[in-house]
Structure formats: structure tokens, C-alpha cells
Amino acid sequence: MDPIDELNENLVEFFDRxxxxxxxxxxxxxxxxxxxxxxxxxxxxxxMSMKDLSKALGVTTGxxxxxxxxLENGGxxxxxxxxxxxxxxxxxxxxxxxxxxxxxxxxxxxxAKEIASFLTDEEIECFTAVLxxxxxxx
Amino acid sequence: MDPIDELNENLVEFFDRxxxxxxxxxxxxxxxxxxxxxxxxxxxxxxMSMKDLSKALGVTTGxxxxxxxxLENGGxxxxxxxxxxxxxxxxxxxxxxxxxxxxxxxxxxxxAKEIASFLTDEEIECFTAVLxxxxxxx
DNA sequence: ACACATAGTTTGAATATCAAACAATATATA
DNA sequence: TATATATTGTTTGATATTCAAACTATGTGT
Numbered sequence: 341m342d343p344i345d346e347l348n349e350n351l352v353e354f355f356d357r358x359x360x361x362x363x364x365x366x367x368x369x370x371x372x373x374x375x376x377x378x379x380x381x382x383x384x385x386x387x388m389s390m391k392d393l394s395k396a397l398g399v400t401t402g403x404x405x406x407x408x409x410x411l412e413n414g415g416x417x418x419x420x421x422x423x424x425x426x427x428x429x430x431x432x433x434x435x436x437x438x439x440x441x442x443x444x445x446x447x448x449x450x451x452a453k454e455i456a457s458f459l460t461d462e463e464i465e466c467f468t469a470v471l472x473x474x475x476x477x478x
Numbered sequence: 479m480d481p482i483d484e485l486n487e488n489l490v491e492f493f494d495r496x497x498x499x500x501x502x503x504x505x506x507x508x509x510x511x512x513x514x515x516x517x518x519x520x521x522x523x524x525x526m527s528m529k530d531l532s533k534a535l536g537v538t539t540g541x542x543x544x545x546x547x548x549l550e551n552g553g554x555x556x557x558x559x560x561x562x563x564x565x566x567x568x569x570x571x572x573x574x575x576x577x578x579x580x581x582x583x584x585x586x587x588x589x590a591k592e593i594a595s596f597l598t599d600e601e602i603e604c605f606t607a608v609l610x611x612x613x614x615x616x
Numbered sequence: 617a618c619a620c621a622t623a624g625t626t627t628g629a630a631t632a633t634c635a636a637a638c639a640a641t642a643t644a645t646a
Numbered sequence: 647t648a649t650a651t652a653t654t655g656t657t658t659g660a661t662a663t664t665c666a667a668a669c670t671a672t673g674t675g676t
Contacts, residue, residue: 343602348590350609352522355500357616358493360536374632384490390655398498403633405656427641427654452486458615459608464481466604470597471488477596478495512663528624541664543625565623565672 365447371416371440374399374407379416379433383441387432389422416440503585509554509578512537512545517554517571521579525570527560554578 366376374397381396382388388396394404408431411417416437422428433441456464504514512535519534520526526534532542546569549555554575560566571579594602 343599343606344587344590344594347594347602347606347609348587350606350613351590351593352586353613354609355493355496357613358489359497362493363536372631391653394655398501399632400634401655402635402657406632422654425642425654427639429655448490449482449486452482452489454616455489455612456482456485459611461481463604463608463611464485466601467608468481468485468488470601470605471485471492473597473601474593475488475491475495478593510662529622532624537663538665539624540626540666544663547625560623563623563673565670567624 361451365444369440369443371414372410374403375411375414375416376440376444378404378407378411379437379441380444382417382431382433383438383445387420387430389428389430391428393431411437499589503582507578507581509552510548512541513549513552513554514578514582516542516545516549516569517575517579518582520555520569520571521576521583525558525568527566527568529566531569549575 363373366373369376371379377397378393381393385396390401390404390408393408394401397404397407399407408417408419411431412419414436415434417431417433419429420432422430459467501511504511507514509517515535516531519531523534528539528542528546531546532539535542535545537545546555546557549569550557552574553572555569555571557567558570560568597605
């Protein structure tokens, strides 16, 4: 079989499984999908403006307004006035929001741990190195 | 840095990039997200009942009714009576539906090809082998 | 027969998302 | 400085997605 075909098949299946996994993790929590994604971005990249958050999430600013409204109501995040631009807000995770992020992060980590559990050290190293290369190049 | 942390970071980033890629590919086509996913499942696993399709997609049968209605209206799929159970339908891709599947498949293939283009043969082999192992074990 | 289970559809409500209009503020240009 | 233009975020109105629950038709077991 063509190595590319083989790579593709395994890639598609892996992506599919990871999607299901991610969705089930989100559904276990109290946040809706949009809120969970927003918290993940804010946790990963730190506080940012509505515009940058919209861009990171791949949605319009109107949609982000709703998402952040809900996060604020739930006590997960706050809007803070930007110092330099009075039109702009910086969205910051509260302690509760950060806890939610860390919880999600722990889930990811245990997923990675599970994967690593049935790989040899050499395989882990190779797999990580290739992923890093792909992330850099794509 | 802990190898697990490193694996996790790269995994999360890779998944994120692949999600964006998948979404942009779907948006280039004429199908909505649900329809595109349904066609992918039907193309991959072959014709199946509404119930099995719902399960494969991770949605309720009510949602799948809408999705398949639209695929049928667009000429991508047909409902066929199941031989053994008159309550049940088998959803089958039409030629147009199969073309759409093949087109999507080609996109995936060119994605895999792009990835492979900056990996060595050895890296491709290792990466594929690890993915296969993960898919088998998870 | 009869009750119960299952496949799929319909319905009504909740949620998500967008594009466009809008208000407030910033920036560039005359 | 004044004025036009651009940008940030919100609001609005419309459309799309999805679900749970009720429903129809059919199957299964007692």
C-alpha cells in the first residue's frame, strides 16, 4: 500500500477519535462548546481583546460578545478596560475560569499519558518530534 | 521538559490546526458541516441505517433525519427500504454523493502529501506506525 | 393477543452563528 | 484644528443547528 495512503488513513482515524474524545470531555463539564473553546484559548495564550479572541476562535466578534457574556455571567472571565484603547476590552480568566482551564488541561495530559503508556520511549520521541515538525511547517 | 508535557502540547496544537484545516475544506464545498460529516461516514463505512449513521455522527436520530433529508434533496444520498426491517432505511450515497466523498478524500490525501513532503521516509514510517498503534489501542 | 421495544419522523424550544447596522473611540489628512 | 475614515465591540434580525419528547409504524417476546 502507498505510504501516503496509509498515513492518510491513520491520520483521518486519529483525528476522528480525538474529536470524539474532545467532545465528550467538553460535555462532561458545565460549559458549552463555545465557552470551553474560549477558555482554552485564554488559558493557552493569556488575556486578549475581543477581536483577538474572535480571531483565535474563528468566529465573528458578535458571536464572541455572546460567548464572553456567558463566561462573565458564569464567573469564568471578566472584561477589563484596555489601558491604551478605550474602545477595547481585555478578557481575562478569573480564578474559576483558570481552574476550568487547568481541569481541561489535566484531561489533555491524561490523554497524552494514556497514549504514551503503550508506546516505547523511542516511539514517543519520534512521534513528538514529527508532530513538532508538522506544527512548525504547516 | 517532561516528555508527556511536550507530547501533549504538540498534540493539542496539531489537533487545533487540523480542525481549522478541516473546517476550511468543508466551507469551500457546497455542503453544510453536518452533511459533509455524514457523507464522510457513508463513504468510509458504506451504506447504513439512520440509527447507525446517527451513532457514527454522535447526534440524535432526529438530527440525522434533517441531515439526510437535505442530502436527499441535494441528490447526494437516497433512503432505501431495508429488506429485513420495514421500519428501517438504508442510506446510500448516490454517484453525486460518492463524488463529493472522493473529492473530500482527495483533499485529505493532499494534506497527507503535504505533511509527508517535509518528512524523511523514516519519519513517515515511524509517524504512521505510531498513529496506527494509537488507533488500535485507544 | 398483548405488552413492550425499536426505527425513524415530527414538533417545539433552546442555542449558535452570521451579516449588517450601530455607538464609541482612534487615526490620518487636510 | 477640524474632518473624514477606520477600528473595536455591541446589538439586532434572520437563519441554521440541535435536542428532547411525543408520535407512527413495525418488530419481538410472553
